[in-house]
Amino acid sequence: MSDDLVTLSVDGVEVSVPKGTLVVDAAKKIGNDIPVFCYHPKLEPVGMCRMCLVEIGLPMRDRATGEPLLNEDGTPQINFGRGLQTGCTVQVSPGMVVRTKTDPVEQARADVIEFLLTSHPLDCPICDKGGECPLQNLTMRHGRGNSRMVFADKLHMEKHVPLGDLIFLDRERCIQCARCVRFQDEVAGDPVIGFHNRGRHLEIATLSEPGFDSYWSGNTTDICPVGALTTADFRFGARPWELTPVATLSPHCPSGSNMTVSTRREAKAGGRSVIKRVMPRQHEAVNEIWISDKDRFVHHFAESADRLTQPLVRKNGKLVAASWTEALDVVAGKLQQAGTAVAGVSGDRLSNEDLFLFQELFRKGLKSNNLDLANGRLAGGDIVAQVGISSGSNLKDLGKGDVVVVVASDLHEEVPVWWLRLKQAAERGAAIVTLNVRGTRLDKYAKHALRYVPGEAVATLRQLVNQSKVETDGQSDDPIAAAAATVGSAGNLVAFYGAEGLTYDETESVAKLLANLLLLKNGDGHAGKKNNGLIPVWPHNNTQGAWDMGIHPSFAPGYKALPEAGLDAHAMYEGAASGTVKALYVLGADPIGDGLMDGRGKLDFLVVQEMFLTATAAAADVVLPAQSWVEREGTFTNAERRVQRYYPAITPVGDSRADWQILAQVGERVGLGKPALAASLVFRDVVKAVKQYKGMDYRSLAKYEKQWPDVGGDDLYYGGNAYENRSGLGQQWVAAAESGKVGMFEVAETAVKSSPGLKLVRTAALYTPGTLISHSAALLGPRMAQPTLSLSTADARKVGVADGNRVEVTANGMTMTATARVGDAPDGVALISGVAYVPGTAVVQIRKLQEEKVA
Amino acid sequence: MAHILLRHRDVENIHQLDVYRQHQGYEALQKVLGMEPAAVTNIVRDSGLRGRGGAGFPTGMKWGFIPKGAGEKYVVINSDESEMGTFKDRELLERNPHQVIEGALIAAYAIGAKQIYNYCRGEFMDAGYAFEQALKDCYANGLLGENILGSGFSCDFSMYFGAGAYICGEETALLNSLMGNLGQPWSKPPFPAVEGLYARPTVVNNTETLANVPPIILNGAEWYKQFGTDRSPGPKIVCLSGHVNKPGNYEIIMGMTYRELIYSEAYGGGISNGKAFKAMLPSGGSGPVVVEDALDAPMTYEGLTPFGSVMGSASVVIMDETVDMVWMAMKCVHFFHHESCGKCTPCREGTYWMEKLLKRIYKGQGTQEDLQTLRSVASNIGGRTLCALGDFAINPVLSTFRHFPQEYEAKIKPAAAVNGQGKKQTAVPVAAD
Amino acid sequence: MIQDKYAEEIKGILARYPTKKSAALPLMHLAQREYGHMSREAMQEVASILDLDPTHILSLTGFYTLYYEEPVGKYVLEVCNDLACALKGADEFAAMASEKLGIDVDETTADGLFTLKTVMCLAACDRAPMLQCNLAFHEHLDEAKFEALIAKLRAEAASGKMAPSVVEKIAAYAKQS
């Protein structure tokens, strides 16, 4: 280790840093702030702004002997010969002497600031960045306080240039640091913005369709060191110093991305605290300092005018407002009346506390195991509990020699931040193996991109797993064998699996096969080791938590098998239709709207706890208005099993209550005792019930430590405006394989059932209409995924459909309309995107619709 | 004496392959194909040949930096010639292309490259076409492509046209441009010899530099060293322009004085229109201006050091007594402002600012404070930029300040007298920004 | 569509470089010749041939002065009025040209034939005043020679027989290689 450390001195202070460290980073580590603009610790150094100029001296050596030359006092002679150098591009070397406080350095800083300000409009009083602006801050620190540039000589340029519907550019403010351009190119892999013109006329421009076409565009506004880039969401919204930052988590995807919502009390909102913007919060093991645009812009649902504000109870066939007491009494009474014919389904966006109490209500209060996720797509929570990615892992650690397998998932659309991190792992040398029915964007970075025929995913994966056991020389023409050789030689091995084109049962087999792959190698496999293990691509942010909390017909919290399994969701919906299920509790889900339930059927009683009047809520007997995630606190568990806290940020809407509160109040009415007073207390009960959560509490989850690189605080100029994490890094729970031996899984041989006909596979799109996004649509409206059916050229010809035709698609008894795209699908598969979830690979009928006449 | 570089002036149609071959063409190549590559580099190193692109870096040493061993390597010819007052490479490309091709092939053999690119400024499409004809003839005659002259050595050669950007003459900007990127320089290290084109070891040499190589190989290092001085051996093409009677390219032997160049009948033939000499830009717009006292300095890489200037690419622009030096500085700064790639702050902002100040001063609207600011802006650029363009841009300003302070002072009128009627000596429609 | 019209040339150009991106400038020269200027359509087409985002081609178009983002005349007259030429009266020459054509610098004549530009050094300083017309050099000019040149170009345009541009010659070469 010490071999790789280099010792240098910065202003007389000695520091040892890893070989390859840049001078600015080495200085930063000991609190010496060399100012930078173009440099960003997550981007390749370019040395273009010239703000970081310092004096760098190297020990002199005798040309003949190579021995260091010494001064008379025995100290090494140092040669500062090359004048000022950019600290952001020079790597440290042994014995280097860096001076950052000398006159030439101070002068260069002041001069560069003066240059930057020659064309800068100095409109700080009306700039969104004013108050948290690196240029402003560094001008205060290093600038001269006056400019010799004659005002009339300033260049004036456009100030409101939309780079698309999400990001605006102020051309005058841009200091041409290229951080935004480089981020899009290097980090996001979407080089959709660039410099136009040259010299003083360089300006950011885009030609992409739609403008600035990237899921990451918002991040450029965080790292832009001036107010040149602003989001359509925040610009002109508030001054930074009026904002209260509150830590939160992504409510959209299972990455558990850390974010900060900035809130402000507003008169026009009746004195309520409202969200002004959403920004990334640093968590280097989760999302680093990046969030997708969905995370940034899809928050308006929380303050949507459509939110339910009071309990509703059906009277004379109509839902009418009622008091909480009345509503809760009805719910408790009706549930108890139903006896064993009671059932509950929940969504997977709720907190652990909510889900735990839902489970308590059913198992302890109503003595029923009829409990399940309303729309389970992906199996294997129990398998993840055995071989899930080990605690302490970080995708950022994956690199050369490591292998990542991704099965049946399009991470770019499902969990963009994982896509981003795997792309970077690939760039560091990790080998990615994808196995999908069709090409995904990750294939570009994959060493092996494997395909399976619809219906044969399990069989194909089985081949891969079996062949990975065999020692080979890695040379093979058979793509599966070649991939297996790569997998077999993996240093670390991480496996992701999703549900694209798979039935629920198939996902279970996939999870088991991947578990076996992780357990392989003569019993001394990858499972249980740091930076190894299984990661499910859960459909929602807290699906993991739902499994952990026992929202499952056959598991109690902590994966304790139940002596007697209850009904699964499918059976419940059938029971509702046939009358065997009498009362149904729907928590944060919309089975009717999702097409899982055909109306309320023969239910005697239907209660829905929700934010919106969904199709299911509209059919309910009682509707209980729930709070959104930003109105209350709680914990989510991400797919890497990291339990993290989020905090109340805005004033609750109307009379809505936190889900856990409502459930505790129903629980009290069915004999579960006094409701808990705080989410933190509910979490105590969670920890008692879920052995994996042992040792966690709200305080331990809130612990944080300094992360690299520095962001937030005084360091805005360095890592950008992402928030420093002072609210907690959460805790990962330990998978079974980490602490003991786990046996291989039995995977039943599945007969390949290849029925003839074109198969329908639903593919994910990040902006697919859904409850949250559809109530936030204003901004992302133009980018929302429209129902699209992709066919291969051959299949399109067979079914008589041309590119751009409107078609009616029928499969599994469901009918949808979509626009046809020809050429983007493998033969034999019809890919549909922009529609709600469709499981498996059903045979599909396609009918071309007559073009609607335009009036 | 017969020309070594501008041989087309002695031998008609030497741009044709058969004519070139009749005059020892490709014999140097033939010779090296039987040698150890390292020995070829040694000859070039021993000859003392220095880069003709301006910086005068020893060519053999540059080739020697290329790591041995397998993998792709490249030779890239710098034919981007865009320095104001420079027009030598254009003539070589058009009229004596085979000597450049042969030199490049020898370089490729010496460093183990299998691909040569000639990066030619886009405005040279005409010369480029002539050069491409020469390439085509080489391919047809086994001088390019597989198994050259039956030696087992294979090498390809393609033209690349820039599209109007002076900065692409800077070697890393050139390589970026050749890779399809914006033609902006990168911060060195990495040097091209280590990570150049497509991140592979690359030699970038000026067109004229490579034209020197075949005669060196053919006649040996000792022969070459008999020309010129110890530290600046060999012939050099000088581009003479401005107020002289006979502007044009001249092949001289280094060490000759500027006075001889300007006044000798064999060269410039004196100042035009019987006017008196006032000043000279020895290296186009990028080197400091010098005055009469420097005329007896030798044309070598070191010759102008005592006069605070450089030979550079030897683009000698002569100005007679009528030329307004503030106007001259403004023209130069306009050039550098126009050509600044915009990547680094001091050059991007500083050239813009300097041009604004110079225009104001030239128009007679400047103040004493503007003069100070101009001087200070120029020094704030110096040594702080990513590539040398920033340093080039301040040379005409600081050197005219040094030699002609009175011309600046004369334009600064007491506030009351300023009416925008600066004394005009040459009509100057200065292009808008 | 240059893609169809110059399929062979494009193949030849792509074959010269190990990365597609390197072919950007050559293909842009080709596209500009076809479309007269780098229209959005031209940028998009080049981008799609090279699998690049069109923004990159926009960037290049803006950076390099030989690509025109706005339509230009059939003949682009680029007068060098850089220092060395200016010492020999290039500024006056440009002013004369502007007057003769009845347009300002950077404008195009109403008949769409001529665009006048002033440019930086064209490496013909010893033959000033000079200009490039569609990249062909015209040197040692004066008022009479300029008028003769314009007359010749007018006649050429009227006859419909334009001399092949240099780009065309290059493209022809690419076809053979």
Ligand SMILES: Cc1cc2nc3c(=O)[nH]c(=O)nc-3n(C[C@H](O)[C@H](O)[C@H](O)COP(=O)(O)O)c2cc1C
């Ligand atoms: C702004 C700038 C412009 C340059 N332009 C040219 C040029 O047009 N031609 C050239 O050969 N070298 C030019 N150079 C020098 C090259 O960077 C490089 O040093 C040269 O091509 C090396 O070749 P040589 O060693 O054979 O001279 C320029 C350098 C700078 C900084």
Ligand code: SF4
């Ligand atoms: S917009 Fe901001 S991030 Fe992008 S180049 Fe300009 S100052 Fe830098």
Ligand code: FES
């Ligand atoms: S040049 Fe180092 S931070 Fe910009």
